[in-house]
Amino acid sequence: MVIDDIRPLSPAAAPCKICGGQAPLYGVVDFHKSCEEARGVRLLLSGVPIYYRRCVDCKFLFTDAFDEWTTEHFKTHIYNDEYGRVDPDYQSETRSRTNGDVVAGLWGPYKTKTRVLDYGGGNDALCTALRAHGFPAAVSYDPMVPEFARRPDGKFDLVMCVETLEHMPDPASGIAAMIECAADPGLILFTTSVQPEDFDRLGLNWWYVAPRNGHISIFSREALKSAWNRHGYKVLSLNDNVHLAFRTLPHFLAYLDTSVLDQPKS
Ligand SMILES: [Zn+2]
Numbered sequence: 352m353v354i355d356d357i358r359p360l361s362p363a364a365a366p367c368k369i370c371g372g373q374a375p376l377y378g379v380v381d382f383h384k385s386c387e388e389a390r391g392v393r394l395l396l397s398g399v400p401i402y403y404r405r406c407v408d409c410k411f412l413f414t415d416a417f418d419e420w421t422t423e424h425f426k427t428h429i430y431n432d433e434y435g436r437v438d439p440d441y442q443s444e445t446r447s448r449t450n451g452d453v454v455a456g457l458w459g460p461y462k463t464k465t466r467v468l469d470y471g472g473g474n475d476a477l478c479t480a481l482r483a484h485g486f487p488a489a490v491s492y493d494p495m496v497p498e499f500a501r502r503p504d505g506k507f508d509l510v511m512c513v514e515t516l517e518h519m520p521d522p523a524s525g526i527a528a529m530i531e532c533a534a535d536p537g538l539i540l541f542t543t544s545v546q547p548e549d550f551d552r553l554g555l556n557w558w559y560v561a562p563r564n565g566h567i568s569i570f571s572r573e574a575l576k577s578a579w580n581r582h583g584y585k586v587l588s589l590n591d592n593v594h595l596a597f598r599t600l601p602h603f604l605a606y607l608d609t610s611v612l613d614q615p616k617s
Contacts, residue, residue, distance in 0.1 A: 352397040354382065354428055357416050360402055365415060368568070369523055370577045372408030378555040379403070382562050385437035389558035392436070401562040403555060403569075410546065410571035412560070417567060418520055422495060429565045430495060437563050444476045450513065451480025454540075458509075461603050462486050468507035468532050470525075471515030475499065492532075506534035508601065512541035518565040523578060530582050536599040539584075544592045546571045585609055 364375040382399040385392070405412045417424070440446050458465055462481075466488040469477045473496050478489035490507070491499045510533045519525040533539055544559050546569060559566060570578075572588065579586045579596045587595045587609065600607060 352382075352399055354397075354399050356419050356424060357399070357401075358419050360416075365404055367404075367406035367409060367411050368413055368415075368521065369411040369570075369574045370406060370409040372406045374404040374406040374411070374413070377403050377405035377412060380555050380560065380562065384555075384561050385563040386558055386561045386566070387437050387439075388561075394437070394563065403560065406574070409574040409577045410550075411574035411577075412546065412569040412571070414562065414567050415520075416562070420520070425495065425565065429563065437561070441473075444474075447474075447476035448480050450511075451477055451484060454481065454509075454511070455484035455486075458486075461601075465508045466490075466505075466534075467509045467511060468492060468503065470510055470512040470529050470532065471518075472499070472511070472513070477511065477513065502528070502532070506537070507532055508534050508537050510537070510539045510541075512539065514542055516541060516543040516570065517559070517568050519568055522568045522570075526578050527582065530584065536601045537597065538601055538604070539596040541594055541596065542592050543570055543594070545575060545588070547591065 362376060364373045366372070367374045379400045379402045382397040382401050383394040385394060401414050401416050403412055403414045435441060455462055462485055465486055467478065467481055467486050467490070469475075469489065469491045471493050472478060472491035473493045475491040478491045481489035488507075490503045492502055493499045510529050512529060516522050516525060529539055547553070547557070550557060550571075560569060575586050575588070575594065583598050584596045585598075587607075589595065600609065
């Protein structure tokens, strides 16, 4: 298998895409490694090695193999007709409806005053669900989907970003763009799985490291903190996958005790 325009490998350390620290090579997997391997689905080896780097400071794990790619390259080699085999939940209306129910339940009476942007929301399913729940504006933005590729104007009280950050070749710019779209006070609610406690033992065998899924930017908790803190944002991780980021909390959440976020982890 030949894949166009993969960036030639440099064995030297590269700057971390999040904090600028030194990111030496960390390991290598086959291009066809996918998240579905955790469920026993294994694609034929492609023979194309994809190297990942890991920052010695913030532990951000990334590959720069696709840094020369255009949107067309990503559509040809990753988000193609075969993509559903490695990400069966992608564009799942059920998942979007469930997420919509959860958000509508959490926002309760405030939903009628909350403008929502779904950043990376490829099929508008989440926003369709939110509009049906009574949110006055719920807009999808996704540069990979022509219909939703124009970034909407204005600021949004709630910016959602579901399983998207790990797909970005330049997640620092993605975070900056989300912040530009967010009202202040406002809330960014995003999901991406962070490296588990035992990541050093698992290494690139961890199921979430999956170039075939387009999982090319894998955060640690430190990397998340670094990426948001530089914009004056705090991050509150509800678990290893669901996170909130904000500069000023919306008034209906102002009672949350965020002082815990300023204390070093013991
Ligand atoms: Zn770093």
